[in-house]
Amino acid sequence: MNGNMELIGRISKGSKMDQVYIPKNRSGMNTGEYVIILPLGKRTEEKSIFKPYFYNIKAIEPIKMQIIEEVFSMVEREASAENIIITGSFLEQGFKFNDLDILIINEEKVNTEALKQKIEKTLGIKAHLIFLDAKTLLSGLSTDPLYSLMLSKCVSKKRITLKANRKINYKLLDIHLLKSKNLIDNFDLLSGNEKYYLILNVLAILLFIQDKNLNKELINREIEKIFSVNVNKIKENMLKKERFVKKYKEIYNKTFQLIMESIKNEQK
Amino acid sequence: MNRNRLLELFCANLSNAIVHQILETAIDVPEISEKYVKEVKSSWEIAKNYREKINPVNRSLPFHDLEEIKAKVINSVTTELKLRIDRGYTNINLSLVPEFVEKALKELSVI
Numbered sequence: 001m002n003g004n005m006e007l008i009g010r011i012s013k014g015s016k017m018d019q020v021y022i023p024k025n026r027s028g029m030n031t032g033e034y035v036i037i038l039p040l041g042k043r044t045e046e047k048s049i050f051k052p053y054f055y056n057i058k059a060i061e062p063i064k065m066q067i068i069e070e071v072f073s074m075v076e077r078e079a080s081a082e083n084i085i086i087t088g089s090f091l092e093q094g095f096k097f098n099d100l101d102i103l104i105i106n107e108e109k110v111n112t113e114a115l116k117q118k119i120e121k122t123l124g125i126k127a128h129l130i131f132l133d134a135k136t137l138l139s140g141l142s143t144d145p146l147y148s149l150m151l152s153k154c155v156s157k158k159r160i161t162l163k164a165n166r167k168i169n170y171k172l173l174d175i176h177l178l179k180s181k182n183l184i185d186n187f188d189l190l191s192g193n194e195k196y197y198l199i200l201n202v203l204a205i206l207l208f209i210q211d212k213n214l215n216k217e218l219i220n221r222e223i224e225k226i227f228s229v230n231v232n233k234i235k236e237n238m239l240k241k242e243r244f245v246k247k248y249k250e251i252y253n254k255t256f257q258l259i260m261e262s263i264k265n266e267q268k
Numbered sequence: 269m270n271r272n273r274l275l276e277l278f279c280a281n282l283s284n285a286i287v288h289q290i291l292e293t294a295i296d297v298p299e300i301s302e303k304y305v306k307e308v309k310s311s312w313e314i315a316k317n318y319r320e321k322i323n324p325v326n327r328s329l330p331f332h333d334l335e336e337i338k339a340k341v342i343n344s345v346t347t348e349l350k351l352r353i354d355r356g357y358t359n360i361n362l363s364l365v366p367e368f369v370e371k372a373l374k375e376l377s378v379i
Contacts (some may be wrong), residue, residue, distance in 0.1 A: 171295050174352070177309065178288055185280040186314055260355040 005029060008040060055162065056153045056215060057091060064090065068121060071102060072157050074119055079110040079251065082134060087154040090125075099126035101150075107133050116156075143169045145208035146176065152215035166211060168262040177205050177255055187245060192237030199223055199234065199248070206255045209262065226251060274322050279337055281315035283344040286368050290349060294359040319376045329378050339379060341369050366377070 005028045009020040020037065023031065029035060050069045056059075073086050081104045088101030097121035099120070104110050112129040119127040130262055132140070140147035151162055183190065183198040190198070203219045203226075212218075220231045227247055229239065269277075288311065319325075328334065345365050353360050373379045 157377070169293065171359070174290065174357075175291050175295070177283065178291070181284055182281075182311060182314070184283065185277065189277075189314065260352070263356040 001212045003244070021121075053156045053159050055151070055156070055160070057155065059093070060091065060155075061093075063096075067125070069156055070123065071100065071119060074122065075102070075115065076105060078115050078118060079104065080108065081110065081157075083156055083160065085151070085154050085160065086150045086155040087150050088128070091153055091155065099128045101128045101130070103130045103132060103137075103150075105132055105137060106133055121265050126212070138164060142167050143172055145173070145175075145204040145214060148201075148208065148214040149204050149216065149219070166208065168209060168266070170259050170262045170266060173205055173209065173259045173262075174256075177200065177252070177259060180252060182250060184245060187241055192235045192239075195237065195239065196231060199227075202248075202252055202255055206251065207257070209255070209258045269321070271322065271332075274318050275333070275337065278315055278318035278322060279340045281311045281318065282369075282372055283341050283348070285311035285315060286341065286365070286372060287348045288346045289368055290364055292343070293361065293364065294357070295358060301320065306365065316376060319378065322339065325377075334373070334378060338369060338373065341373075342366060345369065 005026070007022050007026070009022055011020055030086050050065075050072075050074070052068065065202075067090075071086065075081050083105040083106065085103040086101065087103060088099070089095075090096040100123070102119070104112065104115075110131050112131050116127050117131045119125070119129075124153055131185045134248070137147070141151065141162065143166075148162075151160070154160075159224050180198040180202045183195060187195075200216075200219055200223070203212060203222050207214055207219065207222065213254070223229075223234070227244060229232075233239065295365060322329070327335070342365055345368075349360050349362060349365070353362070369379070
């Protein structure tokens with residue numbers, strides 16, 4: 001992040017040469033390094049103001065804002081992008097995030113692998129890049145609960161429209177739901193976080209079919225209500241198997257039935 | 269974990285992976301189908317992990333195990349798929365089941 005550091009100093013008069021004093025306590029700009037000196041007025045005029053769009057984010061740590069700014073400028077330097085969206089655990093309060101989820105929206109395909117490596121090398125954070133065109137994003141928002149969930153909390157470079165008319169594609173939802181069957185078959189094998197993800201997946205599908213709002217906080221509240229357990233207990237892998245699996249099967253089957261019922265509506 | 273339990277979990281996960289593969293072939297929009305190919309991975313990887321714990325690891329399983337696994341997986345996949353067909357799910361090709369099961373068992377050194 002040192003590359004982003006800026007200091008304001010005043011030119012003072014010297015006997016042979018004038019000088020700018022900067023504090024000894026600083027990160028970066030080491031002795032011997034070359035720097036650019038610009039008049040303050042001109043610099044502020046030239047520097048574009050970083051003003052991303054926030055969706056359902058109440059507060060974000062300043063260091064994360066610096067990271068987001070760095071990511072946006074890196075993506076723009078390395079690839080053309082109509083929009084850049086940051087989402088996922090990185091935006092949760094604190095520093096327990098797993099990786100940095102970056103959505104690059106563009107018509108033409110972007111070489112995400114090279115960009116991913118560059119971001120990881122520069123920031124030291126594992127990056128997960130998803131490339132999409134605007135049409136796919138829009139269709140994903142109307143048919144795929146995971147898209148709605150993913151974008152329910154995000155930071156984007158340009159404004160995005162999150163309102164999309166929901167369409168039930170039973171085949172898509174069924175294939176999504178099937179993923180969560182793993183929890184029934186492999187309860188003892190899965191970690192707490194894996195269990196949480198599979199439960200979240202079922203609930204996201206259920207709420208999507210019921211045309212309810214989708215965001216992580218809402219789903220967490222729903223999980224706690226249905227299973228009478230705190231989500232942190234799930235993530236810590238502290239579930240009581242028999243009671244939980246019984247309830248989970250009920251919710252899984254209910255969701256499956258609703259998906260299958262939607263076939264009739266589609267055929268009408 | 270005893271061998272029977274390992275075989276049971278192996279079959280359950282393999283069945284799930286194959287149901288997933290066949291449902292992918294039923295999706296009429298190729299772009300969507302391509303996008304979800306990766307989803308089959310998780311059950312497949314778990315099945316593979318269980319297989320690696322079932323002896324003999326590096327060669328085919330004994331004939332009686334093989335026959336039992338094959339019958340169990342075909343049965344379980346067919347039941348799951350029929351559940352959908354009965355409710356009006358279109359484009360599911362049940363005749364793919366034995367072929368997909370055979371292929372998967374070969375890949376996992378069961379056959």
